[in-house]
Amino acid sequence: MELQKKLEILSAAAKYDVSCSSSGSNRKNTKGGLGNATSCGICHSWADDGRCISLLKILFSNYCVYDCAYCVNRSSNDVPRAAFTPQEVADLTINFYRRNYIEGLFLSSAVTKNANHTMELLYESIRLLREEYKFNGYIHVKAIPGADLALIEATGKLVDRMSVNIELPSEKGLKLLAPQKEKQAILKPMNFISSKIAEKKDEIKVFKKAPLFVPGGQSTQLIVGATKDHDMNILKLSENLYKKYNLKRVYYSAYVPVSKNPLLPDLKTPPLLREHRLYQADWLLRFYGFSADELLDERNPDFDPQLDPKANWAVNNISLFPVEVNRADYEMLLRVPGIGVRSAKKIIMARKVKSLCFEDLKKLGVVLKRARFFITCKGKYFFNYNMEQLLIRQNLINGWETDEKKQEWEQISILSLIPEKPTLQDKLMSITGEI
Amino acid sequence: MVNYYYDGTFDGLLTSVYESYYGIEPPDKILRCKNLQQSILDKDIDIVTDSEKASKVYEAIHKKISYDALRNVYHAYLSELDEIDTYIYQYLRFGFKKGKSVDLYLTSEEVLKVHSAAKKVRTESHLMLGLLRFRKLNGGLYYAPYSPVYNITALISDHFVRRLSDQFWIIHDTKRNLAAVYNMVECVLTDLPEELQHQSLNTDDCFEDLWKKYFDSICIKDRINPKLQKRNMPARYWKYLVEKQ
Numbered sequence: 001m002e003l004q005k006k007l008e009i010l011s012a013a014a015k016y017d018v019s020c021s022s023s024g025s026n027r028k029n030t031k032g033g034l035g036n037a038t039s040c041g042i043c044h045s046w047a048d049d050g051r052c053i054s055l056l057k058i059l060f061s062n063y064c065v066y067d068c069a070y071c072v073n074r075s076s077n078d079v080p081r082a083a084f085t086p087q088e089v090a091d092l093t094i095n096f097y098r099r100n101y102i103e104g105l106f107l108s109s110a111v112t113k114n115a116n117h118t119m120e121l122l123y124e125s126i127r128l129l130r131e132e133y134k135f136n137g138y139i140h141v142k143a144i145p146g147a148d149l150a151l152i153e154a155t156g157k158l159v160d161r162m163s164v165n166i167e168l169p170s171e172k173g174l175k176l177l178a179p180q181k182e183k184q185a186i187l188k189p190m191n192f193i194s195s196k197i198a199e200k201k202d203e204i205k206v207f208k209k210a211p212l213f214v215p216g217g218q219s220t221q222l223i224v225g226a227t228k229d230h231d232m233n234i235l236k237l238s239e240n241l242y243k244k245y246n247l248k249r250v251y252y253s254a255y256v257p258v259s260k261n262p263l264l265p266d267l268k269t270p271p272l273l274r275e276h277r278l279y280q281a282d283w284l285l286r287f288y289g290f291s292a293d294e295l296l297d298e299r300n301p302d303f304d305p306q307l308d309p310k311a312n313w314a315v316n317n318i319s320l321f322p323v324e325v326n327r328a329d330y331e332m333l334l335r336v337p338g339i340g341v342r343s344a345k346k347i348i349m350a351r352k353v354k355s356l357c358f359e360d361l362k363k364l365g366v367v368l369k370r371a372r373f374f375i376t377c378k379g380k381y382f383f384n385y386n387m388e389q390l391l392i393r394q395n396l397i398n399g400w401e402t403d404e405k406k407q408e409w410e411q412i413s414i415l416s417l418i419p420e421k422p423t424l425q426d427k428l429m430s431i432t433g434e435i
Numbered sequence: 436m437v438n439y440y441y442d443g444t445f446d447g448l449l450t451s452v453y454e455s456y457y458g459i460e461p462p463d464k465i466l467r468c469k470n471l472q473q474s475i476l477d478k479d480i481d482i483v484t485d486s487e488k489a490s491k492v493y494e495a496i497h498k499k500i501s502y503d504a505l506r507n508v509y510h511a512y513l514s515e516l517d518e519i520d521t522y523i524y525q526y527l528r529f530g531f532k533k534g535k536s537v538d539l540y541l542t543s544e545e546v547l548k549v550h551s552a553a554k555k556v557r558t559e560s561h562l563m564l565g566l567l568r569f570r571k572l573n574g575g576l577y578y579a580p581y582s583p584v585y586n587i588t589a590l591i592s593d594h595f596v597r598r599l600s601d602q603f604w605i606i607h608d609t610k611r612n613l614a615a616v617y618n619m620v621e622c623v624l625t626d627l628p629e630e631l632q633h634q635s636l637n638t639d640d641c642f643e644d645l646w647k648k649y650f651d652s653i654c655i656k657d658r659i660n661p662k663l664q665k666r667n668m669p670a671r672y673w674k675y676l677v678e679k680q
Contacts, residue, residue, distance in 0.1 A: 003645070004645060007649055007652075008649075008652045011653050012652040015652070015654070015655055016655070029597055029598065032601060033600075034598075034600075035598055036598050044565040045566070045668065046667045048654045048659055048664060049656075049659055049660050049664075052667065054565075092645065095642045096642065096645075098599065099570070101646050101677075254658075256657050256658070257657075269657065346541055349538075349541060352536075353539045354540070354542065359542075364541055364542065
């Protein structure tokens with residue numbers, strides 16, 4: 001088969017894996033070698049769906065022995081199949097890299113024959129790149145659940161990031177849609193990788209030149225909307241993963257209907273808003289000091305589609321507000337809707353030399369449209385009305401300006417005090433008592 | 436009004452700052468090129484670039500203000516925005532008064548202007564690290580034409596020296612005709628000779644086709660979102676993107 005055809009098939013097969021970042025590693029170039037990694041990561045293009053392209057994201061092969069209902073590559077699906085050779089993967093990576101199309105390689109694979117065989121193929125492709133081609137760019141590789149741990153360790157020594165996809169957030173979902181897979185088999189390599197990373201960190205403290213092991217950390221992916229799991233279950237799972245396995249990222253992928261199966265929900269479009277809300281909440285967990293329990297509970301197990309999670313939290317905890325911008329600590333500033341990590345840091349800096357007023361906040365990049373309900377500046381509250389939950393909620397959703405235009409309460413005139421003449425219908429109602 | 440005119444080099448700008456302290460009259464404005472419309476009320480002073488004076492100012496900024504301030508000034512200078520030279524001058528005056536705390540005055544005009552210009556330059560140079568496209572010419576040379584909004588060639592070339600250290604390449608800013616040329620030993624900033632400027636780019640490079648195919652097939656058709664794509668990758672950069680041809 002032609003290389004071009006293979007590339008088309010195997011990149012299309014990999015596109016539902018949303019992970020794309022090339023961050024977290026600062027692997028240096030070697031003498032006579034090619035490439036390096038930048039710890040902040042670099043995006044190289046954006047596809048027509050608006051998602052960034054940073055790595056050459058391909059499957060090594062899409063011949064799969066599994067038959068998971070949600071997956072486009074399931075063995076019972078009638079799609080064109082192909083497999084690369086390690087040489088072809090290396091050629092593509094090197095040549096794209098030299099033209100600055102990509103930051104590196106994201107290599108995954110369907111499980112062909114068995115887990116060990118697949119992992120060996122992945123290892124061989126990466127070994128070829130690193131050792132023969134002296135390639136020092138970013139490599140992200142999937143650890144295949146069920147593969148020998150020694151094989152996973154050997155691969156981990158060569159790559160920058162490793163990931164194992166959990167895909168379905170609950171064991172129930174797994175049993176229903178992917179009966180051949182087991183939760184424990186997925187968590188085992190994850191656990192192994194995270195303990196190895198921790199081990200290496202200690203080693204580097206002692207020997208500066210200790211060999212690297214997955215310096216960019218590990219990540220995983222959860223599918224949103226293929227099972228009946230609530231947002232709360234998903235978010236709690238991510239929280240646990242961050243805490244327990246020290247994951248760098250959990251990715252959420254809105255389920256794109258790829259098959260007609262009675263076990264799967266009948267969606268017209270992927271649940272993009274839900275995915276978006278989960279990412280917002282994920283950021284709150286990682287950078288804003290929130291916990292999953294604060295954002296969702298048994299009574300509200302799903303996110304409000306109208307209001308972002310942080311604003312929703314603030315409205316529900318209105319008793320904590322307003323906070324004084326000139327005095328509040330960093331953690332509290334972060335919890336104000338409209339103030340992000342960057343503007344909170346700027347506020348902390350700027351108020352060292354000057355006490356801040358509302359005009360100043362605008363210059364610091366605070367979104368006053370949202371923040372004004374929750375803050376005071378030098379003791380002054382900006383919003384003209386009472387701090388009433390419902391009113392603030394409405395204003396956050398609709399925006400104050402638009403609300404003013406279509407004001408619901410009107411000017412009272414003397415005429416409006418005179419009751420309207422009862423109509424025929426009113427008279428009838430007063431007789432029959434029916435409304 | 437007193438206007439200083441300098442030759443557009445960074446040393447020239449620093450010399451102007453030097454003259455503002457030790458020269459005859461401090462300026463109201465510092466400008467790069469002569470205004471065609473001159474007012475009789477204006478007094479124009481031409482600044483002769485002096486690398487010794489410039490390096491004195493350079494050292495003074497580093498020592499008396501901070502390294503960050505020096506970085507901000509240099510990046511803001513590269514933005515080539517209108518009146519930015521005057522703002523840089525005011526920022527430095529303010530900085531020599533306040534010392535290293537100058538960057539805390541995030542709400543004062545002169546600091547804000549310089550910071551925002553510097554940030555624009557840094558944002559674009561980071562974006563360009565990804566969006567620059569090298570075309571492989573028949574001789575084996577990798578040639579990357581681009582036309583950035585700000586003058587960032589000097590900022591991005593270091594990254595490629597580290598990364599693509601084993602190939603010959605040229606990064607060419609077609610708008611300013613400024614090029615970074617790398618010969619596997621060192622990288623020089625220079626203007627390209629005439630005959631090299633109009634390279635015929637119609638190379639039949641099969642990897643360009645492969646890249647285009649990849650670009651199409653990686654997109655999820657159920658999630659098409661051109662607005663998001665344009666927000667992340669403004670259309671002004673598409674001219675030199677292989678996948679957008």
